[in-house]
Amino acid sequence: MLASAPTGWAQQYLFNQASYATGLSPRQIVSGDFNGDGRPDLAVADLEDNKVDVLLGTPAGTFSSQVAYATGNGPYAMVAADFNKDGKLDLAVTNLFDDTVTILLGNANGTFTAGSTLSVGTLPDGIATTNFTSDGNLDLAVVNLGSNTVSILLGNGNGTFQTQTTFATGEDPRSVATGDFDGNGTQDLAIANSGANTISILLGNGSGGFTTATSPATASLPY
Numbered sequence: 001m002l003a004s005a006p007t008g009w010a011q012q013y014l015f016n017q018a019s020y021a022t023g024l025s026p027r028q029i030v031s032g033d034f035n036g037d038g039r040p041d042l043a044v045a046d047l048e049d050n051k052v053d054v055l056l057g058t059p060a061g062t063f064s065s066q067v068a069y070a071t072g073n074g075p076y077a078m079v080a081a082d083f084n085k086d087g088k089l090d091l092a093v094t095n096l097f098d099d100t101v102t103i104l105l106g107n108a109n110g111t112f113t114a115g116s117t118l119s120v121g122t123l124p125d126g127i128a129t130t131n132f133t134s135d136g137n138l139d140l141a142v143v144n145l146g147s148n149t150v151s152i153l154l155g156n157g158n159g160t161f162q163t164q165t166t167f168a169t170g171e172d173p174r175s176v177a178t179g180d181f182d183g184n185g186t187q188d189l190a191i192a193n194s195g196a197n198t199i200s201i202l203l204g205n206g207s208g209g210f211t212t213a214t215s216p217a218t219a220s221l222p223y
Contacts, residue, residue: 020063023049032080032089035110043091045075052078052093056110069112073098079129081138082106083115084159090115092140094124101127101142105159115159121166122146126175130187131155132208139208143173143191150176150191154208167202167210171195174223182213192222 023046034041039057044066046053050073053066072095083090088106095102099122103115121144132139137155142164144151150169153161170193181188186206190199197218202210 018062020055020066022046022053022066023051023068025049026053027075028077030078030080030091034080034089034106034112036088036108041110043078043080045071045078045093047074047076047096050075050095052091052104052112054110054112067111069104070114071095071102071104072100072117075102076125077127079127079140081129083129083138083155085137085157090159092127092129094120094127094142096123096125096145099124099144101140101153103159103161116161118153118161118164120144120151120153120164121149124151125173126192128176128178128189130178132187132204132206134206141176141178141189143169143176145172145174148173150189150202150210152208152210165208168212169193169200169202170198170215173200188213192218194221194223197222 025047026044027047031040042055044053051068055063074097075093076096078093088108091104093102101118104112105115120142123146124142125145126143128141137157140153142151149166151164172195174194175192177190186204189202198215201213203213
């Protein structure tokens, strides 16, 4: 049975499913409380429209119509975190076709201000954030599909980042995860290499540097 949506709502219901408009080719979605009202909101990377769409959550469990924020060319993956330590969530977005990362700084009311644009490797795909050093600032790890590298961008704690350092991965890296895999108190990397059918394990030294530990085999095309 179809349920009727109230006039003005930006969705249509079908068996309790609500659909919300985005731009062309939405690629990745993240959730966070972008306006500080205690409800989760959504941000969607639109590959062909070169923007991020933000949809704010409502008390009814629905979402507002999209509000768009410009990125670089071909936004693909992103993370939400507080990069400038102001207590508000920000966004870091990889731009697949111009080899950059766009930083969007949150204003606490659900809107964003354009921050810095960071150069990374060729065809940046997956992204992760954590603190790779002991300074308490969030850093970024970006895997570069076209150059078989991971870019490490150390955060300055104010929403800006240092120039990238790069480390080799396997062929066609697609995604990256962080964690303390060797139990020494520093953050390491696990990178899925879709062209090599491996995972690269890179161990962190606590100062933003990494050494390759192992490259265990996986099944075909790990993503």
